[in-house]
Amino acid sequence: MPNSDRQGGPNLCPCGNNASYEECCQPLHLRQKSAQTAEQLMRSRFCAFVKEQWQYLLDTAHPKETAPNAIEELKNWSTTKTWGMLKILKTRQGKTNNDTGEVEFVAFYQEPSASSGSEAKPILHQHHEYSHFEKIDSHWMFTQGIAQEPIKVNRNEPCPCNSGKKAKKCCLA
Ligand SMILES: [Zn+2]
Numbered sequence: 001m002p003n004s005d006r007q008g009g010p011n012l013c014p015c016g017n018n019a020s021y022e023e024c025c026q027p028l029h030l031r032q033k034s035a036q037t038a039e040q041l042m043r044s045r046f047c048a049f050v051k052e053q054w055q056y057l058l059d060t061a062h063p064k065e066t067a068p069n070a071i072e073e074l075k076n077w078s079t080t081k082t083w084g085m086l087k088i089l090k091t092r093q094g095k096t097n098n099d100t101g102e103v104e105f106v107a108f109y110q111e112p113s114a115s116s117g118s119e120a121k122p123i124l125h126q127h128h129e130y131s132h133f134e135k136i137d138s139h140w141m142f143t144q145g146i147a148q149e150p151i152k153v154n155r156n157e158p159c160p161c162n163s164g165k166k167a168k169k170c171c172l173a
């Protein structure tokens with residue numbers, strides 16, 4: 001499979017769109033553009049974890065997180081994770097002419113195994129969530145997420161860790 005068909009290919013945005021980071025999520029992270037749809041905001045928030053755009057995550061959530069250590073907490077939560085694919089499973093509303101929207105997604109990541117010798121293979125995990133978004137002052141905001149049961153990973157598809165190998169030859173081996 002060519003690199004361009006793969007998330008996290010060298011020049012593609014980590015959010016999984018078939019465009020470079022510079023053309024896709026970076027203008028949102030730099031506040032040069034704002035998300036037009038709930039899905040676009042969702043993708044840019046996932047991408048913000050990969051690109052360590054902590055303030056963006058705080059600024060696109062409602063109600064606004066005001067704890068003084070909020071950025072520290074995001075960093076600490078994300079630091080052990082190596083982010084893989086983002087899969088958008090379903091969207092409901094969340095279009096330019098809507099005021100609310102829902103996005104169901106799975107974000108894959110690897111974490112070192114608990115029995116971590118230095119040789120230990122990282123373990124593939126997933127975060128499956130139903131996220132709710134609202135347009136507030138004409139900006140899409142993440143309002144709440146409800147965690148869901150993990151989905152089944154197809155062994156014959158590219159591994160969600162973005163290695164480029166089939167899952168059965170990689171994290172599901
Ligand atoms: Zn993107």
Ligand SMILES: [Zn+2]
Pocket residue numbers: 124159160161162163167170171172
């Ligand atoms: Zn893998």
